[in-house]
Amino acid sequence: MRSPIAAAAFAVAIAAPGAAVAQTDLLIGSTSASSSHYGYFVAVSQVINNQVEGVSTSVAETGATLDNLRRLARDQVDIGLVTTNVLYSAYNGLGDFEGNPLDAQLLWVYSIAPQNAVVRADSGITELADLEGQEFNPGIRGSATEATTERVFAELGVAPAWVRGSTGDMVDAVKDARIVGYVKSGAGLALDASTLDIATSTEINILGLTDEQAAAIAEALPELSIVEVPANSGQGTEAYQTWAFAVGAAATSNLDEETAYQIVKAIMEDDEFQRSAMASVGDLDLAETTLEYATTPLHPGTIRYLTEQGYDIPERLIAD
Secondary structure (H helix, E strand, C coil), rough: CCCHHHCCCCCCCCCCCCCCCCCCCEECCCCCCCCCHHHHHHHHHHHHHHHCCCEEEEECCCCHHHHHHHHHHCCCCCEEEEHHHHHHHHCCCHHHCCCCCCCCEEEEEEEEEEEEEHHHHHHCCCCHHHHHHCCEECCCCHHHHHHHHHHHHHHHHHCCCCCCHHHCCCCCCHCCCCCCCEEECCCCCCCHHHHHHHHHHCCEEEEECHHHHHHHHHHHHHCCCEEECCCCCCCCCCCCEEEEEEEEECCCCCHHHHHHHHHHHHHHCCCCHHHHHHHHHHHHHHHHHHHHHHCCEHHHHHHHHHCCCCCCCCHHHHCC
């Protein structure tokens, strides 16, 4: 079934003064409900519903980026959480989208997502190489974390015994010592809520990259960033370096320019709901963050808003 946005444009009734604004219902694909990113998109939905006349949104729990991009391609969601590295592959018809490029365009970026390799402290594992043959989760099924983790570990020449499942299932598996750990996106430079949940009952370690590993990943996977995470990002953790990508929202051309413009304007000018859901968002200028970390063209509605605000849009972020 096609989503409402594919069948109806954002329109204002003009038959008579005071006529009602036509309603457009949009579905936002997010991620696991146990993730702080899910809570962020609940806040996004509140902003849109409160600020954008004639648009009503709801949030669906999904398998995150890869799942959302596939749903966007099938018109099953109208806006989706994406990571910039996987969106790059989808837009250019690479990787899982080989030969089938998707016209998904970035709306905004709201977070940098360090990829945290979390293990039980009692596992005896102290570095990524120790995960060879160990039962370990690369990220929730269908997510950008899962796909990126597998590429990173292949590049490092480390082969864990991958265990698949949802975030909730994997959190329980780590707590019960059925797996040694998992990879989970951070909430900015802080640990994600699910990792903090594990840490309340189970001592954990975060496995960082060595300088040699970081250099190898930077050379082989240039769409990723290497970030330095400071000490005490959660539960007394030490400083470490890891791989990362940016997280944002995307839509296809089925989301018309006017609707996208009104949504992006509301999101970038909100200083309440998003910060309440994800504290790290409050420290960011969303416009500048979007322009800095976008790796694919922006939606025309985003370009219109940023241009009105006086920003110059790089040619690489404008679709041909």
